[in-house]
Amino acid sequence: MAEEQKNLIETDIVIIGGGAAGFFTAINLAEQRPDLRILIVEKTLLLLAKVQISGGGRCNVTHACFDPQKLTGYYPRGHKELLGPFHIFNTNHTVEWFKKRNIKLKTEADGRMFPVSNTSETIVQCFLQEAQKQNIRIEKKFEVLEIRNLNHKTYEIEGRYAIVRAKAVVLAAGGHAKESQLEYLKTLNLEIVPPVPSLFTFNLPQHPITQLMGLSVAETEIKILETKDVFRGPLLITHWGLSGPAVLKLSAFAARKLHDLEYRYTVRVNWCLEYNEESIRQVLMQIKSEYAYKKANQKPSFAAHLPQRLWEYMLQSAEIKDGDTWQNINNKQMGILSKSLCAMDIPAQGKTTFKEEFVTCGGIKGKEIDFKTMQLKKHPGIFVAGEIINIDGITGGFNFQAAWTTAYIAAKGMADTL
Numbered sequence: 001m002a003e004e005q006k007n008l009i010e011t012d013i014v015i016i017g018g019g020a021a022g023f024f025t026a027i028n029l030a031e032q033r034p035d036l037r038i039l040i041v042e043k044t045l046l047l048l049a050k051v052q053i054s055g056g057g058r059c060n061v062t063h064a065c066f067d068p069q070k071l072t073g074y075y076p077r078g079h080k081e082l083l084g085p086f087h088i089f090n091t092n093h094t095v096e097w098f099k100k101r102n103i104k105l106k107t108e109a110d111g112r113m114f115p116v117s118n119t120s121e122t123i124v125q126c127f128l129q130e131a132q133k134q135n136i137r138i139e140k141k142f143e144v145l146e147i148r149n150l151n152h153k154t155y156e157i158e159g160r161y162a163i164v165r166a167k168a169v170v171l172a173a174g175g176h177a178k179e180s181q182l183e184y185l186k187t188l189n190l191e192i193v194p195p196v197p198s199l200f201t202f203n204l205p206q207h208p209i210t211q212l213m214g215l216s217v218a219e220t221e222i223k224i225l226e227t228k229d230v231f232r233g234p235l236l237i238t239h240w241g242l243s244g245p246a247v248l249k250l251s252a253f254a255a256r257k258l259h260d261l262e263y264r265y266t267v268r269v270n271w272c273l274e275y276n277e278e279s280i281r282q283v284l285m286q287i288k289s290e291y292a293y294k295k296a297n298q299k300p301s302f303a304a305h306l307p308q309r310l311w312e313y314m315l316q317s318a319e320i321k322d323g324d325t326w327q328n329i330n331n332k333q334m335g336i337l338s339k340s341l342c343a344m345d346i347p348a349q350g351k352t353t354f355k356e357e358f359v360t361c362g363g364i365k366g367k368e369i370d371f372k373t374m375q376l377k378k379h380p381g382i383f384v385a386g387e388i389i390n391i392d393g394i395t396g397g398f399n400f401q402a403a404w405t406t407a408y409i410a411a412k413g414m415a416d417t418l
């Protein structure tokens with residue numbers, strides 16, 4: 001369709017993206033500035049699609065970490081940039097914001113916060129109702145193809161069938177799987193960090209340890225040898241590889257490096273945190289001398305926390321047979337067993353998306369943004385919020401918190417400047 005045939009929609013503010021950040025910006029702006037006409041354009045037919053499916057359908061709204069400085073530690077990308085914004089809008093504000101709208105949040109043992117209703121529908125309905133109450137206009141099936149800064153006062157965004165002219169634009173289009181999907185930002189000449197996935201589990205194709213699927217160990221240390229990234233936490237063996245909090249954290253912090261390695265890397269696991277390969281060997285030698293006639297498949301006390309099947313797997317890896325006693329075990333086998341316990345090297349290849357939550361690392365570079373107002377430095381009048389920024393958190397509610405925070409500040413930035 002030629003440009004002159006496209007409808008022209010005039011508004012004050014156009015928000016690109018009908019997701020978490022888009023709605024949160026719109027609602028907060030409308031409350032502060034009811035005089036402004038606000039339009040959300042959404043490329044799909046679905047509004048708040050990720051909120052709906054988030055947290056396994058329960059929406060992990062935020063995380064019970066109320067100190068801005070500490071909160072920044074959960075963001076592999078964005079920890080520096082978010083410190084100022086978290087002093088303005090942090091977890092306390094999120095809890096209050098929802099409470100004001102009759103949505104109580106509950107905290108689970110691991111710090112994740114969910115609506116008491118235990119369903120993301122509560123959050124979706126809250127946003128939809130607030131948007132309706134505030135007369136926020138929504139255009140679905142409107143994919144933005146280009147953004148034009150006419151004179152730093154008027155902006156045009158172009159879709160397939162219509163053009164929107166506005167005094168300010170909010171980029172809240174979320175994470176993009178491919179750089180090519182960010183084409184519509186080209187005219188703005190922004191530095192963009194190419195997107196790569198974050199928050200995934202590790203694939204161990206055909207590795208025998210996957211036969212132990214379902215087993216977990218509460219305290220482990222895992223390290224990626226190539227990148228040197230290391231984290232402690234619970235580890236879960238699945239039928240495809242390794243999962244659990246420590247793996248997800250590691251996948252987030254090493255997301256870009258693992259992408260550069262084409263997801264071929266070696267995971268080193270220490271299953272006995274109090275020891276290293278050397279010290280555990282000493283312990284094993286002592287056991288051998290003290291309990292020479294005891295069967296090795298009876299777990300020694302230092303391995304009490306390990307599932308029996310994992311212990312037996314380690315014995316088999318060292319070719320220690322079922323009935324072998326400690327006196328039967330030679331030095332080479334002791335070496336292999338020590339390594340299995342404290343420095344088990346597992347080659348990994350590929351990744352599997354973590355269904356509960358996944359995000360993109362990459363997007364608009366922090367240095368393009370004035371984090372006091374969320375305005376683009378090159379284009380005052382264009383604001384940004386949510387996952388489109390090169391900011392992402394680990395799993396646990398941190399990604400939504402970044403969306404609420406940046407959206408709130410963008411709304412305030414517009415309310416104060418327009």
Ligand SMILES: Cc1cc2nc3c(=O)[nH]c(=O)nc-3n(C[C@H](O)[C@H](O)[C@H](O)COP(=O)(O)OP(=O)(O)OC[C@H]3O[C@@H](n4cnc5c(N)ncnc54)[C@H](O)[C@@H]3O)c2cc1C
Pocket residue numbers: 016017018019020021022041042043044046047048049050051053054055056059060061062142143144145172173174175184355356357358359385386387388396397398399400401403
């Ligand atoms: C399965 C899953 C579960 C998750 N669970 C959690 C959780 O429990 N807790 C948590 O903190 N985080 C969770 N996340 C991450 C969280 O959902 C995102 O970080 C958050 O939704 C980002 O909000 P956003 O508004 O920036 O982007 P989005 O929510 O992705 O919204 C962006 C919107 O913009 C639209 N759009 C894109 N391009 C255009 C265009 N050119 N024109 C018009 N519209 C466009 C998209 O269609 C989309 O609707 C989860 C993610 C996934 C995938």
